[in-house]
Amino acid sequence: MNDENKRFAVYSRKSRFTGKGESIENQIELCRRYINLNYPNASEKNIFIYEDEGFSGGNTDRPQFKKMMDDASEKKFNVLICYRLDRISRNIGDFAKLIDRLGELGISFESIKEKFDTDSSLGRAMMYIASVFSQLERETIAERIRDNMHELAKTGRWLGGNTPTGYRSVQVQTITVDGKKRSSCMLKIEESEMTAVKKIFEKFLESESLTAVETYMIQNHIKTRKGKDFSRFSIKGILRNPVYMIADSDAWEYLSVLGAEIFAEKSDFDGNCGVMAYNKTLQKKGKTNKIRDIKEWIITTGRHKGVVSGKEWKQVQECLERNSVKAYRKPKNNTALLSGLLYCGDCGHYMRPKIYNSFYKDGEKKFSYLCEMKEKSRRSECSVSNPAGNELDAEVIKEISKLEEDKKELYYILNKAKKTFSDGRESNTEIEELNEGLNVNNRKIASLVENLTELEKTVADKYIIKKIEELHAENELLKKRLYELIKNLKIKSVDVNYITDTLTVWESVIKLIEV
Numbered sequence: 001m002n003d004e005n006k007r008f009a010v011y012s013r014k015s016r017f018t019g020k021g022e023s024i025e026n027q028i029e030l031c032r033r034y035i036n037l038n039y040p041n042a043s044e045k046n047i048f049i050y051e052d053e054g055f056s057g058g059n060t061d062r063p064q065f066k067k068m069m070d071d072a073s074e075k076k077f078n079v080l081i082c083y084r085l086d087r088i089s090r091n092i093g094d095f096a097k098l099i100d101r102l103g104e105l106g107i108s109f110e111s112i113k114e115k116f117d118t119d120s121s122l123g124r125a126m127m128y129i130a131s132v133f134s135q136l137e138r139e140t141i142a143e144r145i146r147d148n149m150h151e152l153a154k155t156g157r158w159l160g161g162n163t164p165t166g167y168r169s170v171q172v173q174t175i176t177v178d179g180k181k182r183s184s185c186m187l188k189i190e191e192s193e194m195t196a197v198k199k200i201f202e203k204f205l206e207s208e209s210l211t212a213v214e215t216y217m218i219q220n221h222i223k224t225r226k227g228k229d230f231s232r233f234s235i236k237g238i239l240r241n242p243v244y245m246i247a248d249s250d251a252w253e254y255l256s257v258l259g260a261e262i263f264a265e266k267s268d269f270d271g272n273c274g275v276m277a278y279n280k281t282l283q284k285k286g287k288t289n290k291i292r293d294i295k296e297w298i299i300t301t302g303r304h305k306g307v308v309s310g311k312e313w314k315q316v317q318e319c320l321e322r323n324s325v326k327a328y329r330k331p332k333n334n335t336a337l338l339s340g341l342l343y344c345g346d347c348g349h350y351m352r353p354k355i356y357n358s359f360y361k362d363g364e365k366k367f368s369y370l371c372e373m374k375e376k377s378r379r380s381e382c383s384v385s386n387p388a389g390n391e392l393d394a395e396v397i398k399e400i401s402k403l404e405e406d407k408k409e410l411y412y413i414l415n416k417a418k419k420t421f422s423d424g425r426e427s428n429t430e431i432e433e434l435n436e437g438l439n440v441n442n443r444k445i446a447s448l449v450e451n452l453t454e455l456e457k458t459v460a461d462k463y464i465i466k467k468i469e470e471l472h473a474e475n476e477l478l479k480k481r482l483y484e485l486i487k488n489l490k491i492k493s494v495d496v497n498y499i500t501d502t503l504t505v506w507e508s509v510i511k512l513i514e515v
Contacts, residue, residue: 007046007077008035009068013087014053024051027083034081034112048077057086060094072105084113156276156302158185164243165225166194167304168446187243187274187304194307196222200230200238201308201316208319210235211376218377227438227479229376239316240291244308245275247301251310254317259295274306275299337393342369347382348483349373353389364390434482441471441478 012027028049035042048071052062060066071077080102082088089095102109163169167187199222203213210232216222217230224230238244245251247264248271255262255275278298281289308316336353344351354370368386448468 004041004043006039006042006079007048008039008042009048009050009071009077009080010035011065011068011080011082011088012049012051013055013057013062013065015056024053027087030083030112031081034110046077057089060089060098069101072102072107075105078107080107080109082111085111156186156273156300158187158276158302158304159278160185163187164241165238166190166197166244166307187302189305189307193225196224196230197238197244198307200235201244201312204235204239204316204319205312208323210323215376215378218373219380226442227475236320239320242275242277242280242297242299242313243302243304244306245313246271246306246309247273247275248310250314251275254310254314255294255299260297260299261295262299264300268301269310274302274304276302276304336367336369336389337396338369338389344371344373344382344384346384347371347373349382354386360390366390431482434478437478438475438482441475445471 010028010031012024012031014024014027028051032047035047050064050068052064055062055065068080072080085095088098099109158169160169164187166189168190169185170188171183171185173181173183196217200213200217203216204210207213213235214230214232217235222230224234247269249266249269252262252266252269276299278300280292280297282292338351339353340350342351343349349372351369351371354368356366356368358366360366367389369389369392370386371382371384374382374384445468448464448471
């Protein structure tokens with residue numbers, strides 16, 4: 001095949017976002033030079049670039065790699081080029097599958113750093129050997145990281161990330177034996193937030209119910225760090241976090257029985273500090289963090305204070321395990337027409353269908369729409385009446401059917417809606433500005449609170465308190481305006497064309513459903 005007719009795929013990968021070393025840009029540029037040198041008549045339009053930055057070579061679960069293989073199946077290219085073998089994969093199994101798949105598709109593979117002829121058995125064998133060493137390097141790096149984590153565990157320091165609710169990260173300096181200064185971080189209790197954390201543990205031990213705790217927090221206007229209501233999910237995250245557990249003898253016994261790797265002596269669990277857990281979550285780009293099995297955790301005593309005894313923390317975990325067996329499962333139903341579309345006119349929260357175990361004479365099951373805030377707060381924050389779902393849906397169908405009869409009226413309403421969506425873009429900009437204003441004010445308040453602890457009982461403290469109150473008042477105004485804007489955004493502009501197409505065939509669709 002002539003160079004002019006050849007189509008090239010250039011694949012590049014880097015584990016971290018950085019411009020240093022073998023950056024994505026450098027890899028692509030080197031591959032382009034390789035193509036120009038070895039295929040001088042190749043056309044630039046026949047070079048397809050695939051780049052995954054921030055993804056490990058331990059597996060092939062990468063968006064651009066998957067797209068490249070899909071394009072390979074469609075024969076969009078016939079030569080795959082990469083900077084080095086380990087850019088494709090550091091796993092021998094994945095690499096072998098790739099070479100086999102490329103062979104089936106008649107696509108040749110070339111690495112510009114390792115000169116192997118994939119058409120010969122010796123060349124393929126050499127590639128497999130090189131990939132074995134890539135996997136060995138990956139596993140060696142993983143072992144080295146784990147060894148480093150063991151060493152860090154000895155210090156009980158905070159290694160960064162999202163600071164747990166109730167704590168703030170502070171930098172401390174220590175002097176080593178050779179006289180050098182070393183900086184590290186540790187957690188320090190943030191009393192205003194920790195009060196909420198203690199209340200969560202207290203109420204859960206009383207009720208053994210996440211829903212009951214959520215209701216209590218809403219009714220008593222206890223908010224998160226960002227000024228939002230505590231959800232069942234955020235409450236459970238706090239209850240599951242061992243950072244709040246006091247490192248006492250009960251904690252030692254509980255963690256030992258579960259098989260956690262405790263990197264401290266039993267005598268260190270003397271009740272004077274909290275527990276620190278490393279390697280607790282499995283983090284993958286683009287996916288929700290998952291909690292690892294406790295046997296994979298690295299446990300040590302931290303440099304912070306715990307707030308929940310080991311005995312209480314054990315009770316909480318056992319209760320959560322019991323509840324998980326009988327956890328609420330959102331029922332699937334196709335009864336409610338407005339499910340996912342209806343919001344409360346009083347508080348603006350989502351209204352979900354509530355199905356009853358009773359029927360109308362024609363056999364139709366009864367249901368209503370229930371405001372989630374009304375349900376969660378036990379009517380303390382919202383007491384709107386539950387609209388009868390069957391009747392409301394019937395009215396909506398009736399009104400939409402009328403629109404379908406009068407095409408001019410239908411298109412007038414939809415075109416008017418499009419204009420509303422266009423105007424809504426300005427609202428979206430203002431929403432972003434309001435959120436940024438809230439974030440800036442919250443950072444200022446946090447900084448002032450920190451200064452207040454240092455300048456307490458001085459002339460400056462009253463001025464700091466006054467400034468905090470001013471920022472808080474400003475935040476309340478920003479939140480009020482933010483709520484008004486969000487409440488007025490009823491529907492997304494991207495849905496207009498879909499709605500138009502659907503409503504123009506509404507009558508025939510309804511007839512099919514009724515049959």
